[in-house]
Amino acid sequence: MPESWDNAAELRKEQIESGLDITFSKVFLPYYLNLVTDFRPSSVLEVGCGTGHLSSELSKLIAKVVAIEPSPGMHTVAREVLNGSGVQLINKRVQDIKIEQTFDLILSHMCIQTTNNIGDFLGSVRVLMNEGSCFV
Numbered sequence: 001m002p003e004s005w006d007n008a009a010e011l012r013k014e015q016i017e018s019g020l021d022i023t024f025s026k027v028f029l030p031y032y033l034n035l036v037t038d039f040r041p042s043s044v045l046e047v048g049c050g051t052g053h054l055s056s057e058l059s060k061l062i063a064k065v066v067a068i069e070p071s072p073g074m075h076t077v078a079r080e081v082l083n084g085s086g087v088q089l090i091n092k093r094v095q096d097i098k099i100e101q102t103f104d105l106i107l108s109h110m111c112i113q114t115t116n117n118i119g120d121f122l123g124s125v126r127v128l129m130n131e132g133s134c135f136v
Contacts, residue, residue: 009073013051013081028109029057035136036061041104045128047094048111052078052087059085066103068094095124102130109136 015021036044036058046055049067051074059065059082066088069075075091082089090097106125115121125135 009051009071009077012074013053013077016051016053024053029054032058032107032109033061036105039105039134041134043101043103043105045103045106047106047108047125048114049078049089050074050110052081052085052089054107054109055087055089056082056085059087066090066099068092068097070096093124094128095120097124099128101128102133103128104130104133106133106135 012021016024019025032054041062043064044055044058044062044066046058046065046067049055049069050071052067052069055065055067055078063086065086067078067082068090069078070091070093072091075089078089106128108125112118112121129135
C-alpha cells in the first residue's frame with residue numbers, strides 16, 4: 001500500500017508549497033499548530049508524514065519530532081523538505097518500527113484510511129503512547 005503514494009509525492013509537494021492546497025494551509029496546519037500550542041507536548045510522532053511539511057512546521061514549536069513515512073516516493077520528498085529541520089525521519093510503517101521511547105502526541109493525518117489492518121495499525125500506535133499521550 002505505501003507505494004500507491006509514490007506517484008503523488010512531487011505533486012503534493014508542489015501543491016503545498018505553492019499554496020494551492022488550501023485545505024493544508026488554511027485548515028489542517030492551523031488546527032495542528034493550535035493543538036500543539038494548547039497541549040504543549042514535549043515529543044510528537046507523525047505517522048504517515050507524507051511530504052513532511054506538517055512535521056517541519058511542528059518542529060519549529062517542539063524539540064522532539066519523529067516522522068514515519070513508508071512510501072519510498074513520499075519519503076524521498078520528506079527527506080528533502082525536512083533537511084535541516086531536526087526532525088527524525090523513518091522510512092517504515094508504524095507496524096515495523098522498533099522505538100524504545102513513547103510520545104506525548106501522535107498524529108496520523110490523512111493516513112489511517114490507507115491501512116490494510118486498522119487493528120494492527122492502532123496496536124502499533126498504542127505501544128508508542130505513554131499514560132498522558134494524545135492520539136489524533
